[in-house]
Amino acid sequence: MGRVGQRLRRAAMVVFLLGTPLASIPAQEEERDLVVRGLSFTGNDAIDDYTLQVSIATSNSSFFARAPVIRWLGLGAKRYFNDAEFRRDVLRIQTLYRASGYAGVRVDTLVRRSEGSVNLTFRIREGQPIRIVALTVVGTGGIVAERQLMERIPLRAGDPFNRLLIQASADTIRTVLRNRGYPFVEVFRNFDEDRGNRTAEVRFEVDPGPRASIAGVEVVGNVDLSDRVLRRAVPVREGQVFSQRALDESQLDLYRMGLFNYVNVSLEDSLPETFDDSLVTVQVQVSEGALRRIRLSAGYGTIDCLRTRGSWTLNNFLGDAQTLELSAGVSRLGAGDPLGVGFDNNICQGLRNEDERFLKLNYQIAATFREPFFLSRRTSAAVSVSAERVTEFKAYLREAYGGRLSLTRRIPGRVPITVGYEASIARTDADPATFCTFLDVCDVGEADKFTDFRLVSAVSFDVVRDRTDSPLDPTRGSLVRFGFRHASTPIGADEFRQFTRGIIDLEAHHRTGRTSVLSWRVRLGGVTSPLIDVGAGLEERFVPPEERFYSGGANSVRGFSQNELGPFVRVIEEGEGNDVVEVPNAEGGVDSLVGRLRTSPSGGEALLLANVEYRFLLSRRLTGALFVDAGQVFEREGEEGGAALRITPGAGLRLASPIGPIRLDIGFNPYPPLTGQLYKLAAPDPERSTELELVQVPAPTPDDPDRMVDFQFAPDRGFFGRFRIHFSVGQAF
8 A cells, every 4th residue: 555655645746736727716815914723634534634735735834833832932834825726725636536536526625714823624525436346457468467467556446446546557567568578568548437336447458569679788978988888887788688677777777886967778769660670779878977076074973073074086997987985084073182172071072971091083094996897797896995093982992004805796686795804903992991890801001912903804794685765764665784794813813803793683664654654673783702811821702892782872772872781891090080989898987989980881792772763744844753772782791781671762853954854862761870890990100000909898797707799889860860862863773
């Protein structure tokens, strides 16, 4: 029914154009003093409200302009009442219904005027439809079975006599035969309508014409790109049987190259030269885009602060459709060292509690060479070299210099499979307490061996099947993504940079009405590493911090702040700040630890994430959302962050914009702050130890009066501290 509804919606616009000249009603002055505060339909079962709304000229004011409580503020777009167009709308609705098989439809109106406002109601009496009692397709014998065609077309026996769907059915039949080699197929629509008995018989007579083969491919419109390059991108060859699907795929492939402003792949002649002409010529018409492109962008994010990015793209770099792209980007401008000017204390307060070691300017510089046809039309290759500094909020800072080689193969169904190899010299700095917790390496100096520059060598495998209708604001379709990465010493990786990591995403979007969407996502991930010698005769599994999983934030579990969900470590650096932690002592009193308290996510080795979101239209540009997020990050040994699944509800707003929906989400966290061990680090001093010390408290027993236990600490959080506000661009998934 989704495809049928889409066709009805398109047809409604045609009815809007056709319905206007049907009314010989004199035009009147628009009543500018009457704002449309309400527009509704009653009695309509066959056609939904949204389709009726797009078929008429009268439209409702926006939500803010019609809501009684807030409309006095003057916000929102106002739509004014025009009496002449309103009366024409009655004819437009009748035309749409009659085209849909309801010849006896009657439309009345109810107009309620008040001071400066008007509320409108269309009262529809649909009547009984004319129904199709016989539906046949003839002329396709030996090409495609009638039963297969009947399953494809949107019309069925017993349905209302909908002329719009009759046209859509003829188009479907035509498409099926064109994909089977019949470019000049004609479909004739015949029907016998009996209004007295409210019945109709529909018959499609098909003249397939000759089955054709490709005589040649002609290229026009190209200037800098050679004919040979374009023919490589087109999958049709001389002697092949004609297929409209192959022409459509060729057009998509040419657009995908990013070299053209306009592409049209079609037959040179729309009619055969002779009755039995079985050869056709395909014409590829293009309009080339600029061979040199410069792109600049700037933005703001609560974690990235001010950011900017630029790229210079050289198309047709070596004269054979290759592309060379030089790009650079920086983020945390104004907050990160060496370009920090204190923005983390005002406009970028999301970084206010960031670890000073990680409060650096992030950057990325890269050069990428792409070959669109590597050994075959369906395989492309890319080689890149890059230098970057990337920070994961409160978790780690990574610097890397290296390169990557990848091959992408599009298998049938337009599913790309990418195999890659990367090699780089990289270092990752994380909180020393992370190594103390999971590796028992508690001396800050000894932890340097985990953060020094080392060789990273990894292979990757990625598959993406994307059937969504938009990358920024999907409303229908599904997405399946699988990623796999492996690094080990046999392929050149350092022993401290070995891991095997996999992640899978399942995502779907369903229209539950003309203006509402139900979306869901499930993400599963896992990472492991071999045992290595970490010193002092100990063997542990060390997963590099950048390969671990983190969760919480605007695009995962929105009841938590960025990376707040999952395992963590807490450290107080004595003498470095004004935070106070009170610890019970053996005398029954408390000792105060004064310093800088920090909480750092340490990540986990397994990830579970699930999201459900319902979006509904509030006004033309404003959409509301209700969501429930669930997830957790797990550690294989020890659950310092708590292993229970966390479920957080929330609500939000999305404002349509040219760059995608501007999103405001508020998540509610019903859980108390998690308790965890507290480490103490003395102030930097050559005379003092740099050993991390686990804070413990007395817990004597009759058998062991000197017994000590780990101090479990949790920060205070009031009711309003349970809410998390996220502001971003694009949907959460």
